[in-house]
């Protein structure tokens with residue numbers, strides 16, 4: 001099986017590469033990444049690879065893992081790289097909600113135009129499947145746990161960009177018979193996330209730098225935290241079972257409040273004789289969703305996947321990784 005991963009040097013991409021590089025069925029992995037959020041730092045600790053810093057130098061070879069520094073906006077390159085590829089896992093995106101509010105057009109260009117380059121290339125080159133990393137952000141403020149069938153009503157340009165591509169995936173399956181699987185991730189955390197601006201990374205960095213932990217609002221708002229190891233096992237299952245058009249929630253279905261999260265981190269750090277800095281509450285962030293989780297019942301039934309790692313264990317593994325990589 002030959003797999004191309006866009007954005008494969010990022011957080012989820014690195015965790016996925018670690019998993020795929022152990023699979024005998026996976027004969028070839030091509031990663032394309034523009035290094036806007038990442039570098040070769042994580043992959044250097046994961047596996048051997050052939051690296052092309054200029055896409056024009058790329059030649060097909062026998063290396064199991066190839067990394068090409070390039071942008072998904074380059075359509076000609078997308079057509080060339082997806083030739084003879086079985087599955088495309090599309091992770092590259094401008095993934096910040098705040099960034100999409102600051103610069104909506106840039107978010108649209110990367111997340112919609114850039115994605116279309118790979119969806120269209122998958123169609124033209126007759127790929128066996130296209131796996132799209134979507135998000136619970138397509139739902140906006142619906143009541144959790146949100147089911148796959150809920151009405152999609154995003155409240156950020158990021159959510160709207162994911163929704164546009166979800167719609168194109170559905171159309172490409174219906175009209176062109178391209179197998180497309182939409183995976184809506186909840187809030188992911190885990191190894192290889194040093195560069196992220198997510199809440200767990202931000203808290204851990206503040207703890208290391210002995211800076212106050214600041215919570216927007218009263219800390220009672222909730223998120224559905226999914227450990228990246230579990231999430232990547234779901235991506236692999238989705239690759240193997242990619243047929244027709246499917247939407248799966250890759251999540252835990254459970255809500256954890258920010259206050260609870262801080263308590264859990266306090267417990268883990270205290271066991272390592274590290275005292276947590278002061279926690280301060282700031283004003284609510286405008287547009288922040290208060291309660292959030294994605295239902296997993298459809299995924300359990302159809303994809304036969306469920307998350308295995310408890311938040312306590314996942315957090316411990318994440319913090320251990322941060323401690324040895326800071």
Ligand SMILES: NC(=O)c1ccc[n+]([C@@H]2O[C@H](COP(=O)([O-])OP(=O)(O)OC[C@H]3O[C@@H](n4cnc5c(N)ncnc54)[C@H](O)[C@@H]3O)[C@@H](O)[C@H]2O)c1
Nearest residue numbers: 007010011012034036037038071072092093095133185188
């Ligand atoms: N992390 C989460 O909690 C989460 C939740 C829901 C959905 N997602 C989605 O999962 C995907 C992966 O997220 P992540 O957390 O690994 O993000 P990340 O930022 O760590 O990884 C994205 C990678 O894409 C690369 N990239 C960005 N723009 C590019 C471009 N124009 N051309 C080529 N490469 C480009 C970046 O350099 C980075 O390595 C994204 O599509 C994101 O929207 C993530």
